[in-house]
Amino acid sequence: MSDEFVQEWRNAAYNCFSSGHKFCREVCPVMQVERNESWTPTAFHANVVAMEQGELSVADVAADYVNCTQCGACELRCPNTLFTGDFYRFRTRTVDLVKAMRALAVDEGIHQPGYLRWNQSTDERRHEPVTGGTPVDQAHVADWAAGLNLPTGGETVLFVDCEAAFYRTSVPRAVAQILQRAKIEFGLMREQWCCGGPAAEMGYVEQAQRFARHNLDDWRAAGVKRVIALDPHDYITFTEDYPRYFGEEYDDIEVVLAVELFSELIREGRLTPSVPIERTITYHDPCRLNKRQGIWREPREILRAIPGLDFRDVDRVTQWSYCSGGGAGLPVEKPELTAKISDRRLAHAAELEVDTLVSACPWSERPLSEAGASRAIDVVDIHELLAESLGIEVGGSREAG
């Protein structure tokens, strides 16, 4: 397995190793707080070269690959992507490399204890074991929707990720009620499981694919044509992982990101935020939207449409260096490192003298909120804010109940 992995990755690894630019380093959220050269995209590629040389094995390096949020900043900043990318269609794929190395480790029986517990628990409960007010199991996956009278099934379903369904329930409540306000018909899945993305990110590929298969079968059984994702991590899983798993079988499923949909509805006049919100805000570009998918205009359009806000924006390129630290299982294995990265993100927000940091990613909002508490900066989800400006009583919880 190791040999196949090395053969697959050797040229990509040399492309990085040989150039040795390291332009990625100062935008890497882990590097910025740890300053450890072994936990950089460059090192992640160099390890493959060392494996080919017979100097290292996956057992030597598996634990190093924990130190990555798969935010994708390194890929954007890589000169190999910026330049040779145009002509040879080459793109540095550090995120895929990290996922592949983690998968190789799991295949060879090398487990990080936190990842192992997390994925075993997810396998048992069908949802990630997020701690919060709602018990995590199939019986409670739609508790967040209490009182909203949402139907099951239909051509369009709203997919609610584990953190939002069981912890920050205010987010799906906001999204669902905004959809209702815009008169968009949608239902919930008959039996929603975790999207499988986090398992794939941590290297548990078989489990990830099993969960994906379940969800796709559930959509098929209900005649689903369109899936609305409110969480950037789900969006990445549905638009990057699922097509790889299912190929043509998946072609006719349309995946819609709530933020993009809402900005379009505002543009078309079908949603008009009108309740002024007196907050001084800045926006946190979720990595999986800004860095992985190039989605940064739409959230800003929504925020600019909300009256009353004093919006102190930081451009998307500067935000390549920003991250909450909440992605790719980092808080599962190294919560203290997530906390350092979040704290750094909040320090940037504090420099702007804002009272509120707006995010569009439920997974970022827990660590950011914890870091914000000490600086008296409130962390709010963009959907919560939009709903409020539409005069919606959101309900739900923003923290452990």
Place this chain on the structure above:
Amino acid sequence: MSAVATPGALDDGALEALAQLLGPEHLITAKPARMHRARVPAPFPVHRWADHLPDAVVLPRDTEEVAEVVRIANRFRIPVVPRSGGTGLTDGAVPLRHGILLDLKRLDRIHELDLENRTCTVGAGVNMLKLNEQLARHGLIYPDDPASYPCSLVGGRIGTSGWSLIGSRYGHTRDLVLSFVHVLPTGEVVRFGDGGGAKVSKSSTGYTLKPLFMGHQGTLGVATEATLKLYPKPEAELSPFWAFADYGSAHRAMRELVWADCATFAGAVLFDEHKVAYLRRDDEAYIPQPESVRALVCAVLYGNEDEVRAGGRRLMRIAKENGARYLGDEISQGDWAARHDRYATPLHGRTKAGQVVPMSWHCEDAAINWTALPAVREEWHAIVARLRERSDVFDDWGMFAYTSARTGVDYLTEIDVGIWEQELDDESWALWIAGKRDIAAVAVAHGGSISACHGACREGEVDLVPDELGGGYDVMKAIKRTLDPLNVMNPGKYGLDGAFEENRK
């Protein structure tokens, strides 16, 4: 115990002392961590990686911890190799005798910003781009601008005496660093600047020691904290590119542009015919030019808008009088930004049969007088052609010449060589070393210097350093013996082991 530091001497006692000082988290002996710090972006004999492994990596937090690491190294006679960004191109940070790898990246604090005197004081682990993000809020800039600007760190800039693309306007690292805190090879902490004050740019008190402790590649200790000179962020930047029909006319025109002596002139770059051909062949970021374009010159002006405009008009006129064709605003802005924002290579080359292969970039960087540029160019290309004839591992990526000073006395003269590292073996590596020696010999023979920018301590070129420096090299050895009696700091570099052999005689 040997009189001087010896390889593989890191015993349990030394490890325990380091662990007590730094805590287990910041003393790393795991093999991957040691491998990651065994090389720099310069071509590396991948097949001999293990020869360059340090025995342990330390990640100190401040000057005192760095000093104590050096004292421990002296106590146990262990080599110490300082490393900040690890982006250098002369192997300064590559261990030759194993030992302790002293990684300075955690010294990343901005200690002081003095807006009244326009200075800042930072740790050696601070990156210039990140620093300038902070300074921009105050309308200031620290204009030390190497090709590695997004990733190199202040400490390495001092240890290599770095060169800046816009040095003709703002000076190079030696001019921009006012003073620095330095740990000597025996562990004492001193400040070197002009005179004693931390923020003095010109002093005549005592010996001028600051330059001696820059560019030593870690052989004379390690800088931990630097006080930097700041400039107002320029209002305007102009970077016209001009095309020429041949190298000779571009070479002459560049001198006329430099001699115009515009106050906002920040630098000029000459692309030779091989460089243009290579870009045409393999650099998809390069904007295609008609075949009649054989050489390019770019000049750069930075400063107040009214002054840049006036200077730009003057340079445009001079260029036209010298047969140049202006390539237009889009190319000028785009290409300068691109070249400025990366190490100017597509990172692949071709075999003689035309197959595209991943290659690492090697860059020679001699300092050559204007009059010697054409001859050096011809001799260097001939050396690389012979290498390529003998092995597909090598590819000629052409030459640049950059102004080092605003009078145009000398130029950082760069030949870029692609090296296919996946295929390196002892035979091709030996060819390469011989080629490097030849390239260095040409620079010395023409009255230049082997390195304007990186340093000259890699295999091959280092053999020529005594020839270049003459009696100065004996002084180097005497200083090394005096300040580092146990040869602890980065032993093996610059052939300075020789200083101790003579001592024993």
